[in-house]
Each structure stands twice: as C-alpha cells, then as structure tokens.
Amino acid sequence: MIRVFLIAGEASGDKLGAALMAGLKSLTEVEFFGVGGPLMEAEGLQSRFPMDELSVMGIAEILPKYRHLMRRINETAEAVVQINPDVLITIDSPDFCLRVARRVKAKSQIRTVHYVAPTVWAWRSGRAAKMAKVIDHVLALFPFEPPYMEAAGMECDFVGHPVVAERIATQTEADAFRALHGIGDKPLLMVLPGSRQGEVSRLTPIFGRAVQAVLTARPDLRLVIPTTANVTELVQEQVKDWPVKPLILSPINQNKDAYLSEKAACFAAADVALAASGTVSLELAASDTPMVIAYDMSWLSRQIISRMLKVDTVTLVNLVSETRTVPEFIGKHCQPDAIAQAVLAVLSDPEQQQAAMQLTMARLGKGGEAPGLRAARAVLRGMQQG
Structure with a gap:
C-alpha cells in the first residue's frame, strides 16, 4: 500500500x-x-x-x-x-x-x-x-x-484539463432553459463579469455600456448573467440601470446541483458570451459557445503586468488552439464601443470560432x-x- x-x-x-x-x-x-x-x-x-x-x-x-x-x-x-x-x-x-x-x-x-x-x-x-x-x-x-x-x-x-470532464448540457436542456425564461428564439447574450468583487465592480460598468451599444443594433437581444454567491448582490446593484433587465442566475437559496444544471443549460443556450478573462473561456469552448473576452485592472497593475507579459493573447482558447480567433480587449483596449462591435460580429457569424473551440477541447484531452x-x-x- x-x-x-x-x-x-x-x-x-x-x-x-x-x-x-x-x-x-x-x-x-x-x-x-x-x-x-x-x-x-x-x-x-x-x-x-x-x-x-x-x-x-x-x-x-x-x-x-x-x-x-x-x-x-x-x-x-x-x-x-x-x-x-x-x-x-x-x-x-x-x-x-x-x-x-x-x-x-x-x-x-x-x-x-x-x-x-x-x-x-x-x-x-x-x-x-x-x-x-x-x-x-x-x-x-x-x-x-x-x-x-x-x-x-x-x-x-x-x-x-478538468474542463473536459465537466458535464455539458444537451440541446434539449438548452431549449428548455430558453422556454422556461421566455427567451424563445431571440438572441441571447451571456455576460460573465467575473467571480471576485473587485473585478465585478471594475468590469460590470464597462460591460454595461458595451451591452447598451449592442442593444441599439439588436433591440431583440436578451441578457443572462450567471453569478457566484459572493457577488450576486453586487451584480444586482450594478445592473439595475441597464436598459434591459438581465436574468440573473444565482446559487443562493438553490440546491447546488440544480444551480449547476441551470448554469450548464444557460451556457449551452447562449448565442454569444461577453466574459472576463480566465478559465471561463474553456468552459465556454466546452459548451461550444462563441465568446468575446475583456478585462481591465487598476492602472498600476496594468503598467506592471503589461511590461511582464510574454504572450500576445491571454485567452486560453487562443493559446491552446494556436489561433487568435477569439477577440479580446485587455487593459487599455477594454473599451465599450470596441467590445460591442466584436459582440455584434460574433452574433452575425457565430461559426467563426467553432474550429478553434473544438481543437482546444481535443488538445485538452476531450x-x-x-x-x-x-x-x-x-x-x-x-x-x-x-
């Protein structure tokens, strides 16, 4: 033994x-x-x-x-x-x-x-x-x-990577999610501003302005934000003035397995995601959900990290697939108008990231x-x- x-x-x-x-x-x-x-x-x-x-x-x-x-x-x-x-x-x-x-x-x-x-x-x-x-x-x-x-x-x-072992929702579950929340066949944007209070406070206002610009071009757009327990109240406060009220998914007062199933269905149902940089890009790739990645940090952190960074992309799908298919807006480039244009481009051509996402999952061991x-x-x- x-x-x-x-x-x-x-x-x-x-x-x-x-x-x-x-x-x-x-x-x-x-x-x-x-x-x-x-x-x-x-x-x-x-x-x-x-x-x-x-x-x-x-x-x-x-x-x-x-x-x-x-x-x-x-x-x-x-x-x-x-x-x-x-x-x-x-x-x-x-x-x-x-x-x-x-x-x-x-x-x-x-x-x-x-x-x-x-x-x-x-x-x-x-x-x-x-x-x-x-x-x-x-x-x-x-x-x-x-x-x-x-x-x-x-x-x-x-x-x-453990993401390849995660349970992925079926198309039936995705359709059921859309029906349950009255989304039907309308375009669905999933917004993921992070799981830490600092990044949520920093990114949600930027994402909100980007969403507003997307809504101008696509007024039929629906919004959903899966959150974690520690940021649910903050997200609710941050989005209260958004022009379209997002559906907020929270694990608070929910059975853990039920929440995870709902979140998986949400990932599968979304047409596009606007997400903070991190491993969430791999979760999105696993569920075949095209994405736009954006992230900003404090001025000092931005100066330090920009000088130390050795790669031209921080999006894991881009790195693993050795492509630059996923648009990203990091640091000084994290601007609402540019983010909105990228979201609209992905909505109009959702297939453009598919090969990179599938290659990423294969290389990670799926x-x-x-x-x-x-x-x-x-x-x-x-x-x-x-």
Missing part, C-alpha cells in the same frame, strides 16, 4: 485532488493524509484542518492571518516529515504549498509532486527555476507547459482518459522511475 500526503487550499484544488484520489484508488491500494475540502474528504481524506483557512487572496486578506498561516505551514510540513509518505502532492495554492514543500525537502528526501504548472509561459518565468528547488514532478493542465517545466529541471506530464486518472498514472509512473 502506498501512502500519499495531499494538500489543496481552495475549491478548484479540492476538485482536482478528489479526481486524482479516485484515480489512485482505481489503480492501487493507497492511504491518504493531508489537507483538503469536502470532495477530497468524500474520497477518503481526513483533513488535518479546514481547507477554508487557506482560501485567502491578496495582501489585505493575508496580512491579518499571516502568523496563523505560517503556523499552519510549519505544522503541515512537520506532519509530512513525521508521516514520511511515499509522495507529497501539493495542488495549486503555491504560496502555501511550495512553502510546505521547501520545509519538507530541507528535512527529508520525500518525493514532491505539484499539480498545476505555474503560468511561466505568460509571465514571471523565474518561478519555474525557483519551484524546481523543491518540486520533483509537475502535473500540467495544458499541453504546451511540459517544456517550460523540464527546462527548469523538473519532470512534467500533461494530464489533461474524448480521452479522464484527467484525474491520467494524473494518477503519472504520479505512480514517476514514483517507479524516481
């Missing part, structure tokens, strides 16, 4: 960890230790402390909890060394996970695996070399990432072995070779 210590610090990591655990259990006898959320606990992990303690972002949020987080880092590293597992698998959350790995490596020869490669292809390429000092093996979500990790001295396997099982195979193979 192998002994595996896992650490996940946020919901996305919990999901990756649970799929990896299920994959390991299907391939070998295994005992789990570590820190994770409800999905990992359902697969047999008894978390050493609530994963939510690690789900903090930004300096303002981290500073008040700094001492507590450092204490958790130290006690987690001590637990790893004491248990002496066959492998330590850290999942995303690099600020916490890599600090634990550094302490473990200083006191032991325990094999370390990190799940989710840092985005060194986009910016801050020095992170790979720094990570290589404490990580033996990386599990990558994107097919273009292994060369960057290997160049820094780490083993790396592309194991597929139709192949589940990413969690591929990740488990990679971990076991690495242990045998290491």
Whole structure:
C-alpha cells in the first residue's frame, strides 16, 4: 500500500485532488493524509484542518492571518516529515504549498509532486527555476507547459484539463432553459463579469455600456448573467440601470446541483458570451459557445503586468488552439464601443470560432482518459522511475 500526503487550499484544488484520489484508488491500494475540502474528504481524506483557512487572496486578506498561516505551514510540513509518505502532492495554492514543500525537502528526501504548472509561459518565468528547488514532478493542465517545466529541471506530464470532464448540457436542456425564461428564439447574450468583487465592480460598468451599444443594433437581444454567491448582490446593484433587465442566475437559496444544471443549460443556450478573462473561456469552448473576452485592472497593475507579459493573447482558447480567433480587449483596449462591435460580429457569424473551440477541447484531452486518472498514472509512473 502506498501512502500519499495531499494538500489543496481552495475549491478548484479540492476538485482536482478528489479526481486524482479516485484515480489512485482505481489503480492501487493507497492511504491518504493531508489537507483538503469536502470532495477530497468524500474520497477518503481526513483533513488535518479546514481547507477554508487557506482560501485567502491578496495582501489585505493575508496580512491579518499571516502568523496563523505560517503556523499552519510549519505544522503541515512537520506532519509530512513525521508521516514520511511515499509522495507529497501539493495542488495549486503555491504560496502555501511550495512553502510546505521547501520545509519538507530541507528535512527529508520525500518525493514532491505539484499539480498545476505555474503560468511561466505568460509571465514571471523565474518561478519555474525557483519551484524546481523543491518540486520533483509537475502535473500540467495544458499541453504546451511540459517544456517550460523540464527546462527548469523538473519532470512534467500533461494530464489533461478538468474542463473536459465537466458535464455539458444537451440541446434539449438548452431549449428548455430558453422556454422556461421566455427567451424563445431571440438572441441571447451571456455576460460573465467575473467571480471576485473587485473585478465585478471594475468590469460590470464597462460591460454595461458595451451591452447598451449592442442593444441599439439588436433591440431583440436578451441578457443572462450567471453569478457566484459572493457577488450576486453586487451584480444586482450594478445592473439595475441597464436598459434591459438581465436574468440573473444565482446559487443562493438553490440546491447546488440544480444551480449547476441551470448554469450548464444557460451556457449551452447562449448565442454569444461577453466574459472576463480566465478559465471561463474553456468552459465556454466546452459548451461550444462563441465568446468575446475583456478585462481591465487598476492602472498600476496594468503598467506592471503589461511590461511582464510574454504572450500576445491571454485567452486560453487562443493559446491552446494556436489561433487568435477569439477577440479580446485587455487593459487599455477594454473599451465599450470596441467590445460591442466584436459582440455584434460574433452574433452575425457565430461559426467563426467553432474550429478553434473544438481543437482546444481535443488538445485538452476531450474524448480521452479522464484527467484525474491520467494524473494518477503519472504520479505512480514517476514514483517507479524516481
């Protein structure tokens, strides 16, 4: 029986960890230790402390909890060394996970695996070399990432992106969504201004002005905004003066599975999406929904990131498909009129992105072995070779 210590610090990591655990259990006898959320606990992990303690972002949020987080880092590293597992698998959350790995490596020869490669292809390429000092093996979500990790001295396997395992709504479900909300055959624009309060506050007014310009040309347009619980009230406040009242989908006071099904149906029903930059572009590609991507940040962040950025597009569909089919408006280019023209162009020719979206899904592993099982195979193979 192998002994595996896992650490996940946020919901996305919990999901990756649970799929990896299920994959390991299907391939070998295994005992789990570590820190994770409800999905990992359902697969047999008894978390050493609530994963939510690690789900903090930004300096303002981290500073008040700094001492507590450092204490958790130290006690987690001590637990790893004491248990002496066959492998330590850290999942995303690099600020916490890599600090634990550094302490473990200083006191032991325990094999370390990190799940989710840092985005060194986009910016801050020095992170790979720094990570290589404490990580033996990386599990990558994107097919273009292994060369960057290997160049820094780490083993790396592309194991597929979890988006390919997500449930996609059927056309019947999409039609039912349209019928339920009285949309019928009218064009439907899905607006996705983000899941963090800062980005929603910044992007929703810009998106609103873009939507107004689109409505001038297409007055029959309907609007829908899927939200997360933490931004629902903010979105409601931000859109109250929009010329057409959007349908707002929220998980508040809804069964989680019911909300996820409704959201999937919404993605499938939409004719086009206007979305903040991020992994949502992959969710849209999975549901075959053409998109326009837009994002802005504070002036200072814009200056810093624009100087550090190493790629000419931040849209993952463009990067994975090696095309520039998805229009994007980032930083100073995030202007309502330009965004509106792009949305109208996609509405008039929705097929233009189809090939790029399908190629993206194929390259991320759609139709192949589940990413969690591929990740488990990679971990076991690495242990045998290491």
